[in-house]
Amino acid sequence: MILIREATEADNEALQQLNREAPMRGNLTIRVERIPDFFAINRRIGPFKTMVAETGGRIAGVLTIARHPAVLEGKVQEIGVIRDIKIHPDFRGSTALFRLLYTFLQYALNQKWNILYATALKGNARVISLMGGRAGLPSLVPAGHFIQFNFFPKRRYKGTTRYQIITEEPSDDLLAFFNAWYSRYKFGPVISAESLHDSVVLSAWKNNVRHASIVLQDVSNFRQNVVEDWSFTTGLVIRLWQFFHMFLPLPLPPRKGKPLRCLYVRYFAATEGTACALASLMTRARKMAWDGRYTFLSAGLHYRDPLLKIFRKHPSIPARLYAFILSLEDNNASARCISGDILFNDFTLI
Template sequence: MIKYRIATLEDNAQLLRLTNDADMAGTIGLRTDRDPSFFNLVELRGKSKVYIAEEHKNIVGSICVTQEDVYIQKGIYPLYYISDFKVAKTHRNQGIGLQLTNEVTKYLESENADFAFLNVAKGNKRPFVFFSERRNYPDFDTIGTFKIVQFIGAKKKGEHKKYNIEVTTATVEILDFLNEFYSKHELANVISKDHLKETSIFCVRSNEAIIAVMCLLDTSNMKQHLVLKMPWYLKLFISAINTIRPLTETTKLPKQNEPIKMLYLKYLAVSSYDADLIKELIYRAKHEVYKKTYAFVSFGLHENDPLAKYLPGFFKITFYSVGMLVSLKNSQGLMQLIKKGVPFKDFSTV
């Protein structure tokens, strides 16, 4: 008999095994390893609950829900982010996924929640089936495609010496600048000092005023991705890049079934869309990766994000995911405005 309950720290070892066994399907197959603690990433996300399905004291399924304060039309709303939705391969098609979502739904009802969000790899249909069977509520709706761009680490720092990129800390001025920028995005976090813990913060000023802030986060002590499957053309690209590394002064790229070490570009805020400035910040991020002998700096952007067209065009790999949003209170007016806007998701905590 399957039992459902909230996970505790004593469940760590079993949750790690479940995570390792539950890969993400799609054009590019991924697995996320969460050693040494499944809960480190959960705590980074914020106020979270992890529900598990258990059979004879063996964990066979999980789902996590995290409450975040986010911007919607510049107002502040609670958003419930659903993640870590996994069912052991031996126990699929037995209704466990549906019951796990029912546990989350009961929690959302107790919180009088409205908006819930989940993110799935493009091409992965599994979560759509479970959520579409839930009664009494509207179904999850697509709010567009997110591009997760992975820039290869490079020795070169940049080329525009007019920009002085300073290393700084999470001051009130930095927080105000970040919130001013991200309040114009839909579903972006209301950023506090807690969101900038363990991040490296870079700042650019002009006439003493901040014109750009970039935040990099190293989550290697919380998760590492492993590519289980990749198309032939990506294998060919990686082989070619590794061959010409002495000329390009770039980092070595991992092959299939090798761990991917990376930094996450958690936030990138600018006062204006200056192509040279944005390019310079990306170069600096690539250099930080090179210094750590990692492979990539990863940056997630919605397809409507104006930043996307200013990013450097070479030595990068792009993954795609689909953002899914539901309004449990059927707030269709806000739903439509979110879909027309520029949604944001911090992919360092996914």
């Protein structure tokens, strides 16, 4: 019999083991480690509840829902973010996932949350199928996909004469710059000084005007991406990379069983008509990834984001993340409206 209960700190090691047994599959199959604390990443989002499916003393699955402030229609609202959807391979044919999703639907209704938001990697077909309304669950509205770019670090950087690239500390002016930019997104973040803690902010200035900024962050102190496998095409690239790395100055290549060293572009913003300033910042960030001996500089954008043309200019190994929305109060009318717009997703929190 499968029992659904709230997770406790005592479940930390069992949940770590579940992560090892249920990797995220894609061009790179990644096992997400959360050493030393499984729950630390959820605390970064907001108040959360983690539930586990347990049977015979074993944890068969886990799911988290977190309350998160996000920008919708230019206003800050509380939404429910569905996370940590993991089912142990031994229980994938069971009702564990259905029971977890149903439990959280009831919880969201009791909390009077209207909007629920979830993402799933392309390879997580079981989760995607249930999000389509199977097994008696309400249908979540597909909201397109995000492209996660894993950019190759850049050894040489000539700089730019068009903009002055500087490192900034958090300020009211900087926070206003980011929040004005993200007001145009659905699920845009609400940036505060705390949001920029343990980060590096790069900005492109010209004539005493800030034209673009990016926030870089290393999250390896609470999340580690361990490579388990890769697709055939990606494997060809990586094997060549590993070979030439032995005698050429190339970034550290991925290796199976080893954590990836990733530097994340957590936030980005640009003034209207000066997206080229963002391109200069991305080139500088790739150089910083090289200097820090990272394997990738990672950034994610919605497939409708007009800034994609800037990010696609840089060589990368892409991954795809699908988005789903449910609005409980109006039979998904709000969800369908949101799904037609440009969404934001914080890739440091996956």
